[in-house]
Amino acid sequence: MQQLLARPRLAAAIRGGLSEAPVVALLGARQVGKTTLAEQIVSTWPGPSTLFDLELAGARAALSRTPERLLRISEGLVVIDEVQRLPGLFEVLRPIRDARDRKAVFLLLGSASWDLIEGVSETLAGRVLFVDVGGFSLAETGPENQDRLWMRGGFPRAYLAPSTGAWCRWMESFRRTFLERDIPGLGSRVSPAALGRFWGMLAHCHGQIWNAAELGRSMDVSAASVRNYRDLLAGSFMVRVLPPWLENLGKRLVKSPKVFLRDSGILHSLLGLEEAIELAMHPRYGASWEGFALEQTLLAHGEREAYFYATQRGAELDLLLLRRGRRWGFEFKCTEAPRTTRSMHVVVRDLGLERLWVVYPGDVEYPLTDTITALPLKRIQDIALRPS
Template identity: 50%
Template sequence: MISRSETTAAINTALGRSRVVALLGPRQCGKTTLARQFVPSDSPNYIDLEDPLSLARLDEPMTALRDLTGLVVIDEVQRRPELFPVLRVLADRDPLPARFLILGSASPALLRQSSESLAGRVETVTIGGLALRDVGTETMDSHWLRGGFPLSFLAGSDADSFGWRKNFIQTFLERDLPQLGIGTPAATLLRFWTMLAHYHGQVWNAAEPARSLGVNESTTRRYLDLLEGVFMVRQLQPWYENLKKRQVKSPKIYFRDSGLLHQLLGIRTPAELLTHPKCGASWEGYVIEELLAQAKHDEAYFWGTHSGAELDLLLISHGSRIGVEIKRMDAPRLTPSMRIAMEDLKLERLTVVYPGTKRYPLAEGVEVMPFREMCAGSHSIVLGESR
């Protein structure tokens, strides 16, 4: 089994200070495997709401849960939203005989229910698939192509991985989303999702997809919010302030899993990826997801002006601004856009991430960093602190 030590540590920390911890992420990303490291699946303290026996146990939820002690895991909790008021009562007991780790497939309804019923009692830990730090930087090419879903990454061949992702998308649209109460036809969402693959790394414009689908712009925004709510895409929001410049104020769109992006683009092999027109955008999104998964930051944005200056990633941590520029080239150089970003945004430093092997300075406060070194090292590299 692949160790996900940093994720496990984050769950342990949350359990140490919170009465209820919600572990959220897309289906098949490894939530259940992680939870079973804390409570074995054959324990009475492990309740899987996709198991008919567990569902039967919770016909009377207060009776079933109130006598349990220690850590209690409830998997796929969004299937029984009526449990949240019960969990609120159980979490308020003093002394507290049990803490709860609840697992959910990233449903907006789940987040709403938990925030309404468990306000002040629940801490959320959000995960995706396997990160590069989990599987080792030597696997980067395969990890980028296949993505981080465990069964996709660990498949016996690229063809098997591609087939798994195809089936995942079909099942996700036809079964998982309807179970979350989403009634949009699967064929419509597949068309939209496929269109979205071509927006990966670009500023969102609702007008073109709306015309293609024959719907209004508010409908496409709702589809986009839906896919973001189930952790399939990321809307990276723009940073803008009074700079006396026309700045971009629409989000950029990124797929959170590079493997799903490649499946929808029809990319099956490393050779096809490297020659595809979206190769650069794919790598940019892949790097952004890996950095956001490990960088210590309070907020993350991109920045751009209508005159062409831009910054791929702006991380804000404890009031400091750290810029990240992503370049898929052999030897990045200092550009006018980097100088403008340093000056206009008053960056503490700017890190240029590239796929090479050498680390070198470009200017005062600007350094080129190999991507593998960032992922193999600590978070502090991203934030420009001493190693």
């Protein structure tokens, strides 16, 4: 297994963003490959470049003492890694970004969403172009590595680990560092032990409807506390909160979101799974496939306007994407030969879907009805979300 995978789509998006906007932000979980991407951009940048890694005390000290002077005189490409560690920089960047004599463009790397960093949303609203950086996709690893990517997850060091034991050790170290250093570094006062316990419990609720009261009772804390835990994990890109589609259809709809662990490797590690054969026998096998296929679909087609749909009478759709004014549906089934269900026919009619894909682990694409198609996950990046 090679030790570096090319990510040309993301690199092109970053270069395109820097040609259009003076400030571009790469947002994604820690260790997901943002720094490697930035180094690749720097290596081919035609002019001068400067890197401030805020993980290093010297860089933090320099930008804490005289941030405006340093950034205003900078030229070329300025990369600021782990920018969430100095949220005051955003206020400094605003006038520099708008200055007519500005000689630099800025590439910000962050491991927390803007909403999690106090004051940032207002400071740079409308002034930043965002590029979301997720884990490896099937397009990057190659579809022949689907099972490895599903089991190990998309963090580069986890996916490329030379052995199962090395993967397990990396996962344990990552979780410990995340809880004991990264979360406190965001200014959170949540106990690492409590958050870690919640994270583990969430693995067993992966892909289910969010129920704060039930989780709160299990942890002997308030519903507000578990919502805070969830928001911390979501804001640091560990958890995906998928909202429900609530169009008024004259039906009783499920109104709470679904919650997924975004990385399948972390899910499997929290469930105590090390080998694919253990996953196949685990009760969360189907839910694991749903979350993995969901993330791969969103990596391929974008995260905007993504929902799930469910009625109180049992009609469900795992993923609804709105694109170009049309509605596209996805069901994720971990089976060798997917078939249509009554629920699929109901949601196609109720939602007016342009097409419904039943995404499964196999190799052959074939029609199930005029509007429902069985689709191998390996081909998820090949479909076009536009009317035929």
